Amino acid sequence: xxxxxxxxxxxxxxxxxxxxxxxxxxxxxxxxxxxxxxxxxxxxxxxxxxxxxxxxxxxxxxxxxxxxxxxxxxxxxxxxxxxxxxxxxxxxxxxxxxxxxxxxxxxxxxxxxxxxxxxxxxxxxxxxxxxxxxxxxxxxxxxxxxxxxxxxxxxxxxxxxxxxxxxxxxxxxxxxxxxxxxxxxxxxxxxxxxxxxxxxxxxxxxxxxxxxxxxxxxxxxxxxxxxxxxxxxxxxxxxxxxxxxxxxxxxxxxxxxxxxxxxxxxxxxx
Amino acid sequence: xxxxxxxxxxxxxxxxxxxxxxxxxxxxxxxxxxxxxxxxxxxxxxxxxxxxxxxxxxxxxxxxxxxxxxxxxxxxxxxxxxxxxxxxxxxxxxxxxxxxxxxxxxxxxxxxxxxxxxxxxxxxxxxxxxxxxxxxxxxxxxxxxxxxxxxxxxxxxxxxxxxxxxxxxxxxxxxxxxxxxxxxxxxxxxxxxxxxxxxxxxxxxxxxxxxxxxxxxxxxxxxxxxxxxxxxxxxxxxxxxxxxxxxxxxxxxxxxxxxxxxxxxxxxxxxxxxxxxxxxxxxxxx
Numbered sequence: 001x002x003x004x005x006x007x008x009x010x011x012x013x014x015x016x017x018x019x020x021x022x023x024x025x026x027x028x029x030x031x032x033x034x035x036x037x038x039x040x041x042x043x044x045x046x047x048x049x050x051x052x053x054x055x056x057x058x059x060x061x062x063x064x065x066x067x068x069x070x071x072x073x074x075x076x077x078x079x080x081x082x083x084x085x086x087x088x089x090x091x092x093x094x095x096x097x098x099x100x101x102x103x104x105x106x107x108x109x110x111x112x113x114x115x116x117x118x119x120x121x122x123x124x125x126x127x128x129x130x131x132x133x134x135x136x137x138x139x140x141x142x143x144x145x146x147x148x149x150x151x152x153x154x155x156x157x158x159x160x161x162x163x164x165x166x167x168x169x170x171x172x173x174x175x176x177x178x179x180x181x182x183x184x185x186x187x188x189x190x191x192x193x194x195x196x197x198x199x200x201x202x203x204x205x206x207x208x209x210x211x212x213x214x215x216x217x218x219x220x221x222x223x224x225x226x227x228x229x230x231x232x233x234x235x236x237x238x239x240x241x242x243x244x245x246x247x248x249x250x251x252x253x254x255x256x257x258x259x260x261x262x263x264x265x266x267x268x269x270x
Numbered sequence: 271x272x273x274x275x276x277x278x279x280x281x282x283x284x285x286x287x288x289x290x291x292x293x294x295x296x297x298x299x300x301x302x303x304x305x306x307x308x309x310x311x312x313x314x315x316x317x318x319x320x321x322x323x324x325x326x327x328x329x330x331x332x333x334x335x336x337x338x339x340x341x342x343x344x345x346x347x348x349x350x351x352x353x354x355x356x357x358x359x360x361x362x363x364x365x366x367x368x369x370x371x372x373x374x375x376x377x378x379x380x381x382x383x384x385x386x387x388x389x390x391x392x393x394x395x396x397x398x399x400x401x402x403x404x405x406x407x408x409x410x411x412x413x414x415x416x417x418x419x420x421x422x423x424x425x426x427x428x429x430x431x432x433x434x435x436x437x438x439x440x441x442x443x444x445x446x447x448x449x450x451x452x453x454x455x456x457x458x459x460x461x462x463x464x465x466x467x468x469x470x471x472x473x474x475x476x477x478x479x480x481x482x483x484x485x486x487x488x489x490x491x492x493x494x495x496x497x498x499x500x501x502x503x504x505x506x507x508x509x510x511x512x513x514x515x516x517x518x519x520x521x522x523x524x525x526x527x528x529x530x531x532x533x534x535x536x537x538x539x540x541x542x543x544x545x546x547x548x549x550x551x552x553x554x555x556x
Contacts, residue, residue, distance in 0.1 A: 011419060038423035038451045086422055086449070087370065124298065125287055131367050131445070132320030157448045158367070160319045160477055160516035185451040226452040229521050233544055240548045252521050256528030263533055263555050
């Protein structure tokens with residue numbers, strides 16, 4: 001379990017902390033979506049969780065030990081963390097994709113190459129890849145290390161639709177016995193994939209099970225966010241009398257199933 | 271009939287990668303025999319799977335890269351005839367996919383001074399332009415903030431402001447809202463709509479449907495070739511074409527598809543908007 005206690009951060013040359021207080025418990029076997037408005041500090045919080053940035057107040061506890069208690073504790077924690085940075089270039093330092101992957105090898109290399117379709121890219125320089133290809137390589141590197149805690153900053157931004165699905169499916173499998181925290185602006189993706197949503201604002205972190213968020217779409221406006229499209233569609237269908245009042249769904253498939261159930265219920269008319 | 275602002279003829283780009291210090295290289299063809307034109311005042315989308323050559327094309331169109339063969343013409347003038355080269359850069363502007371690669375200065379003020387100073391603008395002109403553009407985009411509070419302290423989204427808005435500063439004839443945007451939250455995405459989209467009304471010709475590279483919906487025509491790039499050009503309205507209601515080009519299918523189309531399978535009724539949408547979905551359901555199932 002990862003626990004954050006009274007965490008805070010004061011940026012250099014600023015006179016104030018970013019938030020009032022961040023305290024939350026994060027469990028393994030879960031994917032958390034970290035959401036919030038632009039500039040609220042999502043990437044900063046992820047940097048703090050990664051151990052790479054020193055907090056100004058509070059600490060992060062891994063297996064009940066504060067990670068900044070000593071250099072040994074921090075070093076131990078860093079071996080448990082995989083961090084997919086927003087800019088994947090910062091992860092690379094080898095001449096070819098193959099060398100990058102083989103450097104981090106701790107698991108089945110070939111299955112990762114196949115899943116993320118990196119085969120055609122193996123002999124190319126990582127720095128010559130397209131933005132989306134770099135993202136896939138960055139994720140492959142992290143998965144090969146099999147970290148207990150996987151952090152991702154806009155992990156599907158720049159990926160085409162096919163690879164978005166591949167990556168989301170990979171992460172859902174990875175959740176088993178691991179802890180995953182993803183910063184994302186893509187609230188549709190967060191709804192479909194995450195077990196809990198962590199809403200970050202200046203007051204701190206507010207976590208809700210995704211199933212609860214789906215039934216309370218007004219939560220998004222509360223944190224300055226636009227409602228995801230699927231919930232907006234549900235509201236319009238409810239207003240048109242095609243779905244029962246206050247029924248919301250996470251995915252388009254679920255919406256269609258609810259509509260079809262209404263159609264069946266009313267003997268083939270809605 | 272509108273004249274072509276930009277013409278691309280038989281464009282090819284082969285990337286060379288240095289293998290060792292004996293200067294051996296490997297070659298990898300990224301773009302192959304591209305041919306297309308963009309008319310003045312058009313708002314055109316460019317889509318394609320990861321690695322299809324979209325960013326490479328954007329760099330060729332701004333002469334960051336030189337083609338292996340073929341021609342690019344702006345208003346009928348070959349790119350190679352623009353001397354000095356900066357004359358082209360005042361007419362064709364690019365917002366990079368990775369905005370950190372776009373900035374040289376420590377903050378926006380400094381970067382604008384370097385950028386516009388290179389074109390011979392005076393400090394007074396630079397200051398006036400910076401004030402205007404930052405106010406237009408609501409970025410006045412960010413202009414003296416160090417880039418390293420700004421979020422990815424804030425930097426992306428500043429990158430757009432900088433590209434607009436020279437009032438280019440052709441504005442190319444490479445996934446401009448990739449790092450933005452939905453609210454700032456809307457702000458950028460509104461800005462792009464205004465620009466289109468102000469006669470700026472725009473080429474928008476994107477994976478996002480909301481951005482694509484602003485365009486009138488889309489170029490489909492796959493494995494280094496333009497495979498098709500189509501009206502955006504056609505693309506956004508063609509699930510098959512969207513999937514083949516690795517684009518997301520609009521939520522409303524997905525719901526209609528699932529519902530068609532579940533009810534064994536054919537539910538086709540003429541546009542991806544929610545009222546159309548409601549209309550079709552009411553017509554076919556009520």
